Amino acid sequence: MRVWQARITFEDGKGLPCSVVAETHAREAITNCATSVPDLDSTEGTDIPGCKLELLTQSSAYKILRKLAPVPERQGTLINVGRTRSSLAEFNGKWPSIQDVWKSIRTKDFYKPTREFMWRTLHSTQKIGNFWHRIPHREGLAECPPCETLESMDHILLECDAPGQNAIWRETRLLWSRTGLEWPALNLGLILGCALVEIRDADGKRHKGASRLFRILVSEAAFLIWKLRNERRIQNQDDPEKHAFEQEIVNRWRAQIEKRLRID
Template sequence: MKADETTRLLEITDSRTVMGGVLEWKQKHEDQGYIMQKNAHLARALIAALRNRKARTAFKWVKGHRGHPLNEKADRLAGEAVAREIPDDLAISTPPNLRLSGAKLFCMTQKLAYRAIRSIKEKSLPRRKRTEKNLENIEAKIREGFGIYPTNQMIWKGLRSRHITYTVRYFLWMAIHDGYMIGDQWMRPNMSAELQERATCNKCGSTESMEHILFQCEAAGQQKIWSLMKDAWSHTKIPWREPGWAPETGLPFPETTSAY
């Protein structure tokens, strides 16, 4: 038995989601086989570690970014971890005697079953490298401009905001997935020479991309649109930053108590 397994601990966090996952919603998630929970593998490992301890563990919520020394240190360490080219090798496996598998039958609904099937199918799909690259650029741009560390899930969820029209939402979804027929999409082997000419911007002479069309092209209209956008943005009282999907600089990626 490890020494720290018998020592009483106070875990401090600024995430109500983490506290809820190991306290309030723990039984629900376990009964449903973690089908609806994000980062289920981390939740399983955390709960297993808590159950493996022989002493009491208390959780205390603190408001983030309010100068709490431990919370500020955690944010700094998280930023340093994200900036590493080689991620840390974390032990998140669950011991066999504490491992739960599957959902309880009495908890299963059509919605849960559909989500479980879709999750299994998604794991078998090939990775979309262009989508991953676009998401990395968007995340980096948000971190640089606003000091926020968004996840892919946060970006996709943001597209479903009621403040974004369906037309814009569809465009952003397609653009992130590189789903529009532009640029080197026309350079496929089965394309004729006439069609392959469409890969090049007639104005700039460079291979087109969505980033080029939106932010770099010198064709008439592009600068006008962003000028109008800048004027509209001034009403938000938030400093204007030049639009783009990639960072402009080489910056690195950068009280309630409960008990378990």
Template sequence: KLLSPKKQTEQRPSTDIMLERVKTAVRVWTSKAPTDKKIWLSIQKKNISCGAQNFLWRCLHDSYRLGKKWFHLEGYEEHASCHECNELDSLDHILTVCKTPGQELIWKLTETLWNRTGKPWPDISLGVILGCGLSNHIVNNELPDTGLNRLFLIIVSEAACLIWKICCEWKIKHEGRLDKCPTAIEVANKWRSTMSKRIQFEIIASNSGRFKNKAIPFKMVKKTWGKLLSTENLQGLRMRDITGFLVGIGLDDPP
């Protein structure tokens, strides 16, 4: 389980900076500024996959070795920069700016999926990504729209985590070679696979007969994905049906 730093423990300056960035972004996005506690709790929600939780937690602590953190390691200084963009590497750069290997396409696909809800898509920034569990959509101007807020949390956290995984695979496994950079089709297929698996997991996990009190309430799954998938037989969907839907909403021709 992910835990926020204890009150008596002094936070690292880099963590404080990240928290302030989230507060600023969420304030602009939702008109409400969250507390540090709410930010930490938002990345511990059980709706976030374990992989995405760990990723967001490390991002909030700014604990990944990126950019200037390489400067003091003799012989590794070249790892500080993105060779393709010729800029200092950072979480901002990888998740929202880098030309390779596919972050722009992944956000376009995620935005296209979200647009099916009819709700506005925010300007994606590092602060919005790390604060994705703090969206504030409401129903009838009163109650939180749990399905919509949950959907945003899931698709943004999964998209960001996927961008990071693809980047790590390209830079570490393939040493950042341009001839090994994934194509747009490969990136789109990875995105479809990630989203399809998540939807399929939720459908399976909502089986109360199989998982008893540990099952995800089917009403919540339906609130989250029902409108997007446009089907009355949500529990009967198979992986190929879900993947077919993701292709069928205009994502089969990536730019």
């Protein structure tokens, strides 16, 4: 047909030109606007509902189920993610995306227990503070006994007067001072987003080694403070006589960070 130089026309079986047939079908389609309803009971033909099991993967099935039943955002999650992004924007000078925040806690610089702690804290799932106000006859557990104030993750990691957080952060700053760089003013958002913190040198260039050291020190320190709090409140039942001595806490911190840096 390509080498045929004469004019070629197409006709249907009745001898009509194809253009006439096409125009007729188009007019019928315009006048007949009724939508076709698929037969959901049919298992034949190309109009079969659902998807083939032989082509379905676990990943694709999970994505479909997530779209069918979207999970509403938790208020605690929105608050903590927002605080993390705000703290990072103030420190780094640019706003990270929500996806960046969640991906950051999956860094290989976090051990699995530390990663789980970060994930739970971002979701605000720990049973502390206001959680106990919803449990009858357990309202007293909402307060921090040594400080006599409402217990929150901010309070546990940065404010509590019980043995633990003051000594650990002091030792962390002492270790950081060997880098010759300024220690940032910490808050909960910066702790949760420590994997995205960009430490810069005097020339304003990003210091990759210092940034990695910062995320390791901050994540390990925060997780150890959380473990000490659980030992004090759960294992020792808030008994002041069973509180860990400061030197014991310092030794635990040094042993933990030395082990981490040695393996690293």
